[in-house]
Amino acid sequence: MKAIVEPSPDTPLVWFEVAIRGGASADPIGVEGLHRHAGLLARRGAGRRQRAELDDTLDSLGAALDVSLSRDSLALSGLALTRHMDAVIDLAADILAEPRFDDDEHARLLRETPQVLDEIRDDDSALATRWFDWLCSPGHPYGRTSLGTEASLARIGELGRDAARELWRREVVADNLVIGLAGDVDEATAERLVQRLVERLPKGARVADAPEPRPPQPGRRTILVDKPDRTQAQLRIGHLASRYGHPDTAALAIAEAVFGGMFSSRLMQEIRVKRGWSYGAGCALRRSRLPHWFEIWTAAGIDVAGAAVALELELYADYAEHGPTDDEVDFARSYLVGAMPFHVATARQRMQLAVRDSLFDLPVGYTARLPELLGQLAASDVRAACSRHFHPENAVTVAVTTAEHARPALEAANAGPITVVRHDEY
């Protein structure tokens, strides 16, 4: 078990995070959504308290305990007023050590989750991300939906609450946790609180990583997610890239900033400033433990959706081939180095970064020390990283829009063969 403490008396609040290695990428194939289901179910009753009593107790303390899921971990996050932190830590410890996994809550959660799917289908941006995650690199562990599908949720129902219980028994063990505390708490108190969180857990062992992803499918392709009455197209373009912590991470941070990580970046200037095609345009390298996506995002007017895809692919191909100029590298480096104090300004931010670094098995202080690495890079290093990691020839495009209006222009966008799907079929 790894513990991180960031004391700061700025406000009478304590934040904590218990990160459980595993996450959505560890869901068994066909049982996608199991980690989310187990985590939410654990939060719905622990020890002697059923869901209602647990909620009443937390709310009366003015506190919050929330479960969140990423590709790499399941997290129980807490917020408490200093005077109530012991009580809230005890409730969190109950959730970790003695979740009830009540039958009625298991059944209720299985009825609720498909409605979260409905909400995603109602939200074009979330829908584009869901489809892109699934089809960017088929077979990749990060392509497994953290929420699940109707079929995988039915499978969780067949397996019953014992599947959640078994997951908890296997993964919620001391050696599989990274714990962070921040805020109005001194080191000695924090140590005591961390001990309380784990004292009823078995030592256990770290869960194994998800298997290495298969190489991505070569060639461009487009998935047109057909939804009626759209005035825009929510666009995602990208492919499998590298993991956070790869030796090229610092160079890629500069490459990302130049192409789409700032307002001054190429994408924002070409799409929004010069043409007014979208409110925003940018790109991101998803920061994860395993290789994850490089992703370009835009929401373009439906009349220019095809032109926007064509232009972004053209810009991306040029960038992958030539990389940033020397001036662009200097500018982005200055931006990234100057921005670091904003990412570590509060104790909570420092704790969260350290927890993430630890989950990714990176050296202590890796992210906070990135500015040092940035300072050592030459522009040629960044260009070399671009040519190693950027592959416009394999770009996958997802467009959530109305197919009848957008398809002809998308067909002319040089984005590969188009598959049209209904917006509510995944």
Added chain:
Amino acid sequence: MSWQLEAEAPIGRGVTAKRYRLGNGLGLIAAIDKRAPIVALQTWFRVGSRHERPGATGMAHLFEHLMFGQTESLPPGEFDRLVERTGGESNAATWVDWTYYKLSLPARDLALGVRLEAERMQHLVLEPTPVEAERDVVTNERRERVEDDVDGWLDEQLMAHAFTVHPYRWPTIGWMEDIRALALPEIRAFYRTWYAPNNATIVCVGDFDDEHLRELIAQHYGHIPAAQLPAPAELPEPVQSKERVVRAPKPIATDRLLVGYKAPGQDHPDWAALEIVSTLLAGCPSARLYRKLVIDQEAASSVDAQLTPFRDPSLLRLAVTTARGHGADEIVAAIDREIAGLVEQPPAPSEVEKAKALAETDFWSALADVDGKAEALGHYETALGDFRRLSAIAERLTAVTAADVARAVRTYLVPAHRTIVIAEPEHPDGDDADDGEDAGA
């Protein structure tokens, strides 16, 4: 030009905010917080969508875009490049009562921030080409946030039907036809009218020297003359006497609805009690409506409540997404039953204390970083006229009793004073009626 110290009050642990005034009317709220080598430099203008005229809606928000453009000494794009080169970020926000411009800067670059903000307050270049480019961006922003977003559409329709006279009735982003029609002479006149030192407050929180900051600001702003500000237009909303209901089909899976009850402005003595009501109904996992609709009856997949923090009377809003197999009318009936229950039997003191504990956590969370402190100071100073209302309203919250809650429910949460907007799934055959209003007054 000299500064006058007008007010001083603590804001959080170990941080004191001071309000100064320059001779030309410019306000400055300075709060030193040296825990990180950064500053939040925000410029708040007392101009929002309420200051627009019908037919020219979206004007205040358009400036949120134009203000990052060319000035007399900065070529296009230079503002953003100068800020980003430092590692800082710039942004802006517009709402009904205010517009503010936000710079997050390394502490060493505070002087740059002051210079840039002073430059764009005086010397913005408003020419046809950049204005047309930003007009296109704003129309796309509107498509993304309203036309193609059911929640944005619900929000807009709620305000449009809840208010018949007050300017809160039009959306901050503006109606699409108005955005397209905003004329350059009127855009220029809006800038000259509202972007003046006596209509602005600079808020600076972070690692800086108080005296040096005042010198910098006096140097860059001291020569700017005060403007003749228009007298505030008072357009009180008539008392609503009948429930209003609006329905429209949308490409969604289940009904979504917004219910807005008329509520007082944020500085009204009843606002605190209604804030507690909002929490008790849908502001936490044990809230009454959440528990009833989402957990017990499984009739909704989400329930949220919000009391909008506006200067003038506004709305307590309940937002509900219905569960599969359930409809909006059933939800409205359940809301009525829950409110009737609160009227018949006031909440126990322990339930009110619960909401107050949650409010205390929210209060401190909002002040956890320099940006949050600056936003809180700027909002209360600009919307309510005094940053110290932040603490005063927090104190009002701590004093709310169960009897206050019961009275607030009886007074405000009555069907005749509410507006309901419902988005319903489209019929598969596409044979849907246009937007329709069931009743009105």
